[in-house]
Amino acid sequence: MTYRVKFWGVRGSIACPSPDHMVYGGNTSCVEISVGGHIFILDAGTGIRTLGRDLLRRGIASATLLLTHTHWDHINGFPFFAPAFSEHFQLRIMAGHLSGKPGGIRAVLANQMDNPTFPVPLSAMRGTVSFDDFAAGDTLAFPPGAVVRTAPLRHPNGATAYRIDYAGASVAYVTDTEHVPGQPDRNVLGLIAGADLVIYDSTYTDDEFPAKVGWGHSTWQEGVRLARAAGAKRLAIFHHDPDHDDTFMAEVEQAAAGMWDGAMVAREGMDLVMA
Ligand SMILES: [Zn+2]
Numbered sequence: 382m383t384y385r386v387k388f389w390g391v392r393g394s395i396a397c398p399s400p401d402h403m404v405y406g407g408n409t410s411c412v413e414i415s416v417g418g419h420i421f422i423l424d425a426g427t428g429i430r431t432l433g434r435d436l437l438r439r440g441i442a443s444a445t446l447l448l449t450h451t452h453w454d455h456i457n458g459f460p461f462f463a464p465a466f467s468e469h470f471q472l473r474i475m476a477g478h479l480s481g482k483p484g485g486i487r488a489v490l491a492n493q494m495d496n497p498t499f500p501v502p503l504s505a506m507r508g509t510v511s512f513d514d515f516a517a518g519d520t521l522a523f524p525p526g527a528v529v530r531t532a533p534l535r536h537p538n539g540a541t542a543y544r545i546d547y548a549g550a551s552v553a554y555v556t557d558t559e560h561v562p563g564q565p566d567r568n569v570l571g572l573i574a575g576a577d578l579v580i581y582d583s584t585y586t587d588d589e590f591p592a593k594v595g596w597g598h599s600t601w602q603e604g605v606r607l608a609r610a611a612g613a614k615r616l617a618i619f620h621h622d623p624d625h626d627d628t629f630m631a632e633v634e635q636a637a638a639g640m641w642d643g644a645m646v647a648r649e650g651m652d653l654v655m656a
């Protein structure tokens with residue numbers, strides 16, 4: 382088992398713990414991708430808290446956090462990522478939407494943990510924490526042989542999509558992004574071409590979309606259209622709207638499977654072995 386994907390948070394916007402969200406999960410965006418023993422963490426939504434506990438339990442000593450952007454639902458869990466407080470842990474944090482902005486990703490995360498909105502400052506993280514800003518579209522190389530490609534997304538304040546290729550398998554993480562009906566996003570199509578799995582911002586349905594234009598999100602139907610057009614093998618419907626309870630999501634799951642047998646709905650705790 383050398384390439385594994387685990388979902389620790391599948392919601393967008395805000396966490397929604399409630400009895401009506403138990404099946405698909407209420408934590409915001411966080412996905413763990415482990416390749417050959419190296420851990421990539423995609424986004425630091427509230428799901429990263431339980432991931433952090435799991436990494437400590439597993440004795441993992443380092444990880445790379447790849448942030449799509451810094452809206453609340455993608456960084457809210459960061460101050461609760463326990464491994465970063467351990468002096469034995471190495472965390473590399475990377476973001477592609479702040480290149481050229483003063484302070485970059487470090488300043489945004491420091492502000493999030495600053496007086497008076499949080500009691501524990503970033504400097505209390507005693508691990509070896511490094512911060513890298515790159516430009517969305519860059520290709521990032523990592524020691525274990527993983528190649529990470531990136532692409533800019535259509536989202537207020539910017540966002541970055543990632544694709545991780547390793548051992549002949551590939552997973553693309555594409556959230557948050559808004560599509561233009563009838564005009565497939567070429568940046569997304571290029572990034573997800575032939576991918577084994579595409580995790581896609583499916584906040585809305587096509588029926589809901591006209592009322593949400595400009596909000597920066599897409600639909601599960603557009604995810605299916607893009608995945609099929611790009612020759613991808615599977616689609617994980619992701620970044621669920623907190624207003625979509627388990628009953629609603631089960632209906633999405635059924636409709637998506639009817640549209641394309643490569644489509645599935647991401648659930649918290651879902652664990653996929655890619656290679
Ligand atoms: Zn989001």
Ligand SMILES: [Zn+2]
Nearest residue numbers: 450452536557
């Ligand atoms: Zn966002």
